[in-house]
Amino acid sequence: MSSRLGQMLPPAGAPRSLAMAQLANSVGDGAFVVTSALFFTRVVGLSTAQVGLGLTIAWLLGFLAGVPLGNLADHYGARGAATLLALTTAASVASFLVVRSFAAFLIAAIVYACSQTGLTAARQALLAGLVRPAERTRIRAFLQSTVNAGLAVGALLGGVALRFDNTAAYLIVFAIDALSFLVAAALIRRVPPIAVSIRTAGEPRLAVLRDRPYAVLALINAVMLLFMPLISLVGPLWIVTRTDAPSWAVASLMIVNTLGVTLFQVRIANAVKDLRTAARSVRYAGIAMLTACAVFAVTAADLSPTAAAVALIVAAALLTLGEMKLASGAWEISFGLAPAGKQGQYQGFFGTGPAIARMLGPALLTTAVLGWGPIGWIAVGALFLGTSCATGPAVRWAARTRAVNEDATPSLVEENAA
Numbered sequence: 001m002s003s004r005l006g007q008m009l010p011p012a013g014a015p016r017s018l019a020m021a022q023l024a025n026s027v028g029d030g031a032f033v034v035t036s037a038l039f040f041t042r043v044v045g046l047s048t049a050q051v052g053l054g055l056t057i058a059w060l061l062g063f064l065a066g067v068p069l070g071n072l073a074d075h076y077g078a079r080g081a082a083t084l085l086a087l088t089t090a091a092s093v094a095s096f097l098v099v100r101s102f103a104a105f106l107i108a109a110i111v112y113a114c115s116q117t118g119l120t121a122a123r124q125a126l127l128a129g130l131v132r133p134a135e136r137t138r139i140r141a142f143l144q145s146t147v148n149a150g151l152a153v154g155a156l157l158g159g160v161a162l163r164f165d166n167t168a169a170y171l172i173v174f175a176i177d178a179l180s181f182l183v184a185a186a187l188i189r190r191v192p193p194i195a196v197s198i199r200t201a202g203e204p205r206l207a208v209l210r211d212r213p214y215a216v217l218a219l220i221n222a223v224m225l226l227f228m229p230l231i232s233l234v235g236p237l238w239i240v241t242r243t244d245a246p247s248w249a250v251a252s253l254m255i256v257n258t259l260g261v262t263l264f265q266v267r268i269a270n271a272v273k274d275l276r277t278a279a280r281s282v283r284y285a286g287i288a289m290l291t292a293c294a295v296f297a298v299t300a301a302d303l304s305p306t307a308a309a310v311a312l313i314v315a316a317a318l319l320t321l322g323e324m325k326l327a328s329g330a331w332e333i334s335f336g337l338a339p340a341g342k343q344g345q346y347q348g349f350f351g352t353g354p355a356i357a358r359m360l361g362p363a364l365l366t367t368a369v370l371g372w373g374p375i376g377w378i379a380v381g382a383l384f385l386g387t388s389c390a391t392g393p394a395v396r397w398a399a400r401t402r403a404v405n406e407d408a409t410p411s412l413v414e415e416n417a418a
Contacts, residue, residue, distance in 0.1 A: 010142035014130045014191040018123070018139075019146045021086075021187035026147040028093070028180030030154020031173045035161050039170045045100055054106045055113075056359070062113030063355040067206055069118030070348025073125045077196050078344060082122035082188045089115040090181035096174055117355065121348030128335055128343040129194030134273070137332045141269030144327060148261040195341070207342060208349045213398035214337055215349075220394060221330050222353035223387045224282070226380075227289055227319060229361040231257050234369050235296070235316070241370065243299045245308035252309070253316045260320035268321075269328040275336050275399060279392040281329035286388025288322035293381030297374035322384070329391070337398050 010019050040051045073081035092112035099105050131139050157176065161169040208214060236250045243249075272278050295315035299308050330350075338346035368376040 009146070010139050015127075015139045015142065017187050017191050018127060018130075019143050021123075021184040022143045023146045023150040024180045024183040024187065025086075026150025027154040027157070028177035030151035030156075031158040031161070032093070032154070032177050033151075034155050034158025035170055035173050038162070038165075039096070039174060040105065043167050043170050044096070044105055046102060046105060050102050050105075054102065054109050057106065058109035058113035059355055059359065061110050062117040063352050063359075065114040066117040066121055066348035066352050066355075067208060067345050068348075069114070070121030070125065070344035070346070070351075071206055071342075073118075073122035073344035074342055075196055077193060078122050078126040078129060079188060079191060079193050081344070082119060082126055083185045085115045085119035085122055086181050086185035086188060089119060090178045090185065093174060093178040093181065097171055097178075117348070117351065120351050121344050123188070124334075124347035124351065125344035126188070126191065126194060128338070128347070130191060133336065136335045137269050137272050137278075137328060138266065140331045140335075141266045141328060145262050145265045148258050148265075152258050152262070206345055207339070208345045211346075211401075213394060213401055214346065216394045217333055217337070217391070217398060218350045218353060220282075220387055220391055221326075221334075221350065222356040224285065224289075224326050224330075224384060225353045225357040226361045226365060227323060227326075227384065228354065228357045229365050230296075230319060230380075231316070233362055234365045235312075237366065238296065238299075238369060239312065242373070243308045243312070244303065244305050245299065245312055246305050249309045249312045252313055256313060256316040257320045257323070260317065261324060265324050265327070268324040269331070272328045272332045275333065275395050278329040278332035278336070279395045281325045282333075282391040283388045285322040285325035285329065286385040288318050288325060289384035289388075290381035292316075292318035292322060293377040293384070296369075297377035300374050326388075333391075333395060337395075337402065339402075 010016050037048075037051065040046050041048060046054070069081070069085070088111060092108050092115060095108040095111075096105070099108055127140065127143075128136060154177075158173055161173040163169075231253050235253050239245050239250050239253075240247075268281075272281050292315045295311055295318060299311045299315070303311065334347060334350040335343070338350075365380060368380055370376070372379065
């Protein structure tokens, strides 16, 4: 058992500390996701419209804050920035325990969203500075596996709160969420400091905003990430409205996805060694996602409940394979094409993909799939395949621009270890 656990953890030292910080974060996030809607309506006292509006505004501002906060991590130290942003996330979650008005909720939600997006960028920059380039994707896969395990534990805690369905249970879960980010801050503080960037005269403050090839790749990644609502929203709605599958099939989608990423993400990532294999991995992701969408479409046929349930599990497995292939390729691309000393702002920019998918995906995909039926599934799958095939040319374009500008590397100094 201990040997199996060791295979699921990254090497001892800084990578393992980062993984444990991610584990703490994800336990809190899992509990937050499961209970937040009921907490904000039943405990805070907001209407569902207020919750939706507040979170939309908050995540929009969080989306805009990713690059500037990542840039601060580059210039003032990724370790310090990540520690501070983990603390501000903890503070924002703790404030939810006492806010009881929309205005206070909105402020806390904005701090939470901006802190979360900035923390992601700073943490990626910290990983890039602590791990050799050849090992970054592999270590990132370990972290993703850890994240999924933590989300499962957090979701279980949230489920317990939902079972009790009272104010005390929800307050305890949110207190655990806030505490998880305090633990993460302490773990991040244990890793070594990394070099910080010094901007040279005439260099743009946010160079990533002028990097057109990287922007195209970030857009491609954002489109591919539209798969996210398929597991959490569109798939469950499809099951209950368009198939004869039993009700437990809804939960099976998330179970297959969580277990699949936890157990196999590292193995999938081992096949990605450079930009060429990264582009190929994204292309395979498109094929897997198209196949998954085709299987989802078939479940609308006159299948027995058992056959429909089996088909849905197969579709979830294929979509999870696509997710792991996409993640492995995207990590290598985002790290490998970011200039030295600018990982923070570049990771902040590339990391806007999930926010875009969460903002636009639900409306687009529910319209296509629930409105058009099986044809909608095929159209969504074709979008994934076509977008994935554009990755290779975009990566080659970006690599050519790096070859031309490879001498434009910023100065680096050691981050203050204090």
